[in-house]
Amino acid sequence: MAYEKSIIERMKSGDSEVDRIDMSTLRYMWLSNPFFAHNKDSLPKFLRDVLILKNFTENELRVLSKYMHTRSFSNGDHIFLQGDPGVGFYFILSGKVDIFVDDKVFEPEASGDLRYVISLIKGDYFGELALLQNNSVRTATATCMEPTSLLGLFKPDMENLINERPILAAKLLQSLSLIVTKRLFSLTSEIAHMKVQLAQYESQK
Amino acid sequence: MKAKNSLPILSRESLRGRFKKERSRLIFFATCLMLGLATLTFLPRLSVPMGIAYILHLILSPLLPWMGRLKINKTISVSILLFIFGFFTLYPIIRVVPLVQTEVGSLHSYMPKIESFITKDYRKYSAILYEKTGIELKDHYVIDTFEFLKGQIKVGILYIPQLLALLFEWMILVPFFLFFFLRDSRMMRNLLLSIAPNVIFERFYFLTHEFNRKLGDYIFAKFIEATLIGSIITIGLSVMGVNFWLIWGIIAAVTNIIPYAGPILGMLPAIVVSFIEYGIGPTFWGVVLLFVIANIIDLAIVFPILVSKIVDLHPLIVVVSVILGSQLLGIVGMIVSIPLAAAVKLLVTEVYKEIYLTASK
Known part of the structure; x- marks a missing residue:
C-alpha cells in the first residue's frame, strides 16, 4: 500500500511521471506472496535453525529437504530398537524422543531395566552413525514420548545425494564427521578421566 | 534432563489403539502392493511395456545427474536424453532391418540346400551303418524334423502382423512410460514410501x-x-x-x-x-x-x-x-x-x- 501511495502522491504532485515498473519492488512483492511455493515449504526453514547445517546456503537446504522424508509417530511408538539394523538419520521436527540403552547387550550381568540416556526435542538429531556405517546396528532404543514428526535422511538418499549433488553431499558428510569427531573427542576425554580414576583407585588399594 | 530408569508404562487402551493403527497401516500398504502386482500380472499389455520402460529407466537414470550438473531443467534433460536414446536405438534398427531382411530371405532360400545336405548325409551314413551292422534307420525322424521346422516358420510368418502391431504399440507406450519414469521416479517412490508403515x-x-x-x-x-x-x-x-x-x-x-x-x-x-x-x-x-x-x-x-x-x-x-x-x-x-x-x-x-x-x- 505504501508503494502505491507514494506513486499516487508523485503523480498528483506532478514532479515525475511513472514511466517504468520498479523491478526490484515487484520482485520483492512477488516473492513475499503467500502462495509462492518457496514460502509454503517449511522444511528448509526448519533446517535453517539446525546448528550442524549452519554452513549450508538457503538453496542447499531447499535441495537437501527434497531428499528427506517426513515420518509421523504416535506417543509411545518405538522409532527403532537397540540391535535393529539401521539406515536412517533423523531430525526432530516436532515432539519429543527419549533414548534408552539396554546394558545387558554389553554386560550380561547388568540389570534388566533399560537405562535412560537423554531426551531430545525439536531441532535435535539422532542416528547419524547409520549413515556412515556398513551394516549398521542401532546402539540404543529411540521412543516417542509424545506425537512426534521426524525428518529422516536414509542411506539410499545419501547415495543419491553423492551421485546427484556431490558438493552438497560433501558438506553434509563434513557436518556428520564434525558430530562424530565431537563425540569421539568427548569419549576420549571420558576414557582418559576414567583411566586416571582407575589408577588412583588402584594406588589407594 | 529427567532421570528415568525404564520405558514409560503405557495404558492397555493406548497400546491397543497404537497396535491397531500400525496394523491398519500394514494392511493398507500390503493391499496397495498386492493390487498393483495383480494389475500388472493380469494386464500383460500394460505390464510388458511398463517393465521394458522401467528397465530402460534403470539404465538411463544414472545419466541424469550429469545433465543436472550442467544446470539443465529436469524435463528438458529427460527429453534430450530420450531423443538421444531414441536416435541411437532407432537409427541402427532402421539401417540394420533391411540388411537382416535380405539375410533372412537368403537363409530361407538356403533352407532346401541344408535340408538336402542333411538328408543326403543322413542317407549316406545310414547306408554305411546298414552295411556294417545290418541295422536300418527309419527316415521319418529327419523328415518330421524338417516338417516341424517348416510348420514353425509358417506359424511365425502368420504371427508377423500381430507382432508388428504389438511392436508399434510398444514404440508408443515404452517412450511414454520411460519419460515419466525418468522425470517423476522420485515423486512416485516418495508416494509409495509415504504409505509404508513405520x-x-x-x-x-x-x-x-x-x-x-x-x-x-x-x-x-x-x-x-x-x-x-x-x-x-x-x-x-x-x-x-x-x-x-x-x-x-x-x-x-x-x-x-x-x-x-x-x-x-x-x-x-x-x-x-x-x-x-x-x-x-x-x-x-x-x-x-x-x-x-x-x-x-x-x-x-x-x-x-x-x-x-x-x-x-x-x-x-x-x-x-x-x-x-x-x-x-x-x-x-x-x-x-x-x-x-x-x-x-x-x-x-x-x-x-x-x-x-x-x-x-
Missing part, C-alpha cells in the same frame, strides 16, 4: 533401493557384454566373409544374455551352417576359433570385471535359477532369472540377519 519403513526403503541398483547394474553390464561379444563376432565373421555374418552376430549377442547355455546356443547355428557351406576347412575352423576367442574374452575379461561383482551368486544357484526361469517363463525367464535370484538372495540375507543375528545379540 515398522518396516527403513528396511523396505533400503531393500527396494538395493534391488533397483542391482537390477540396473546387472542389466547395464549384460547390455555392454552382449554388445561387445556381438560386435566381435559380427566383425570377425564379416572380415572372414562368412555368409549371414550379421544374423550370427545378432544371435550371439542376444543369446549371450542367457548364462552358461547362451554362448553355446549362439555358436551352434553359425557353426552348423558354416560346416554345411564350407565343409571342414579353414573357414569352418576360423568360425570355431572366432567363437572360442569371443567366449574366452567374455569369460576371462568381461564377465569377471562387469557382471560377477554385481551379482555375486554361486554358479550352482545361477544354473538352478536359469533352469527354473526357463521352466516358468521360457526365454524371458532365462534372462530375468539372474537378477531375480540376486533379489531373492538379498531378501533372504536380510531376513537371516533379522532373525538370527539380531536374536543372538
